[in-house]
Amino acid sequence: MRWIHAAGRGLLVLVVVLTGYVASGARAGEDPGGGRGPLTLATAGDLTGYLGPLLDGWNRTHPAEKVTLVELPDSADETRAQMVTDLRRGRGRFDVLNIDVDWTSEFAAAGWIRPLPRDRFPLGAFLPPVVGTATYDGRLYAVPYVTNAGLLLYRKDVLAAEGVPPPRTWAELERDARTIAPKYGLGGYAGQFLPYEGLTVNAAEAVYSAGGTILGDEGARVTVDSSAAREGIGFLVRGVRDGWIPREALTYKEEESKQAFQEGRLLFLRNWPYAYAVASAPGSPVAGRIGVAPLPGSDGPGTSVLGGSNLAVSRHARHPESAARLIAYLTSEPVQRQVLTRGALPPVRSALYEDPELVRRFPYLPTLRESVLKAAPRPKSPHYDQVSLVVQAVVHDALIGRETPGSAVRRLARELAGISQR
Numbered sequence: 001m002r003w004i005h006a007a008g009r010g011l012l013v014l015v016v017v018l019t020g021y022v023a024s025g026a027r028a029g030e031d032p033g034g035g036r037g038p039l040t041l042a043t044a045g046d047l048t049g050y051l052g053p054l055l056d057g058w059n060r061t062h063p064a065e066k067v068t069l070v071e072l073p074d075s076a077d078e079t080r081a082q083m084v085t086d087l088r089r090g091r092g093r094f095d096v097l098n099i100d101v102d103w104t105s106e107f108a109a110a111g112w113i114r115p116l117p118r119d120r121f122p123l124g125a126f127l128p129p130v131v132g133t134a135t136y137d138g139r140l141y142a143v144p145y146v147t148n149a150g151l152l153l154y155r156k157d158v159l160a161a162e163g164v165p166p167p168r169t170w171a172e173l174e175r176d177a178r179t180i181a182p183k184y185g186l187g188g189y190a191g192q193f194l195p196y197e198g199l200t201v202n203a204a205e206a207v208y209s210a211g212g213t214i215l216g217d218e219g220a221r222v223t224v225d226s227s228a229a230r231e232g233i234g235f236l237v238r239g240v241r242d243g244w245i246p247r248e249a250l251t252y253k254e255e256e257s258k259q260a261f262q263e264g265r266l267l268f269l270r271n272w273p274y275a276y277a278v279a280s281a282p283g284s285p286v287a288g289r290i291g292v293a294p295l296p297g298s299d300g301p302g303t304s305v306l307g308g309s310n311l312a313v314s315r316h317a318r319h320p321e322s323a324a325r326l327i328a329y330l331t332s333e334p335v336q337r338q339v340l341t342r343g344a345l346p347p348v349r350s351a352l353y354e355d356p357e358l359v360r361r362f363p364y365l366p367t368l369r370e371s372v373l374k375a376a377p378r379p380k381s382p383h384y385d386q387v388s389l390v391v392q393a394v395v396h397d398a399l400i401g402r403e404t405p406g407s408a409v410r411r412l413a414r415e416l417a418g419i420s421q422r
Contacts (some may be wrong), residue, residue: 036065037318038066041070041095041098042072042083043079044073050339050343055069065322067326070094080100080385088112091316094314096313096327098309100308101144101377102384105136106383109136109382113142114141116141116143116324121140121143121331123143125350126348127349129375130308132377137218144310145309145310145339145348146309146339146345147307147346147372148273150271152293153261153276153291154166154268154291156289156291159176167296168294169296169297170209170298173268174239177189186264186265186267187260187265189270190266191269191271192254192271193250200378200388202236203236203392204379205302206236207228207232209296209297209302209303210231210232214416219383222413222420224409224416226409230406233398233409234405235298236399237405257275258278261279261286262275262278262284263285264285273364292364306375306376308348311327336348353368395408
């Protein structure tokens with residue numbers, strides 16, 4: 001799950017005490033009823049420990065609607081598997097689900113999560129693109145909780161010494177990765193190219209940044225067979241073939257790529273904002289020498305894939321009214337502020353990205369906001385897990401030279417068509 005990595009394992013666990021805030025007009029000690037009562041919130045592992053103390057704030061003011069936090073494995077695949085098992089069996093172990101944004105369509109299409117009334121939540125206060133990740137077939141099935149977008153991290157000291165600005169296009173990125181990086185003993189560019197969900201994200205960003213798409217109509221239409229998709233996949237393939245993307249990057253997930261950049265082995269890195277925060281922290285070998293910019297594209301700034309997570313109510317929730325009230329609390333402005341300052345997770349509330357105090361503490365916020373506003377979701381499909389596996393397999397084969405960009409795109413189109421017809 002992309003939002004988990006945004007916190008970063010290297011950050012200190014910070015404790016937050018939230019008191020005095022009551023969502024949706026609830027009052028402390030209010031008698032439950034009409035769907036109110038205790039809840040469980042299921043989430044992937046909370047790597048910074050911020051969420052338990054945050055929920056303590058709710059529990060103190062809502063004694064009849066106490067929330068029990070259930071932490072599932074750190075792995076997105078394992079978290080999804082446990083959630084799906086519970087939902088399929090109808091056991092109702094989990095009431096509120098903190099789900100990766102790309103699971104919303106799948107869970108909604110399967111009938112595992114409840115549709116939600118739009119007027120119950122302040123969607124107009126959110127960054128507009130994040131709302132789209134919470135909808136399926138025109139209905140709201142979840143509420144955005146945290147967001148994310150890929151950024152380009154770069155060695156600003158190296159570029160300053162060469163007198164060049166950060167790259168805005170693929171051509172500029174390739175030129176600098178080819179010519180400048182070797183002069184300083186650095187690898188040129190890396191992303192997350194191991195065949196896992198991160199490769200799906202990197203491949204989608206390449207296709208989108210060339211002006212292409214992968215699926216349309218909620219997964220019913222395959223759109224990947226295009227010159228834009230061939231250009232995007234070709235950009236990555238060329239990088240590996242010509243060496244300005246180190247072959248070692250084919251083994252990178254988020255942490256491995258962040259570590260390579262933090263150890264001073266890369267000039268450019270595509271990663272989530274957490275990597276900037278960790279690599280800039282005191283004691284990092286590159287602290288004070290890192291810049292951040294939007295991802296480059298084929299002829300200008302590119303398109304990032306939206307990361308993050310949404311909060312959904314299980315179809316089997318015991319107390320759906322309390323579940324909706326908890327979601328309103330977690331997406332309120334005071335709590336969203338703490339999600340950023342204590343959990344190091346990008347909030348969904350637009351105003352927080354323009355708060356001068358927060359921008360001073362988190363200087364990447366303006367760039368992140370720009371990237372989120374231009375970002376696009378991963379391909380929406382009720383069979384997203386299968387879609388992602390196909391993208392990973394085909395693009396990996398192209399990166400290691402088993403497929404040309406053209407044949408990879410044609411194969412993607414065939415295999416995705418088979419999934420969309422199921």
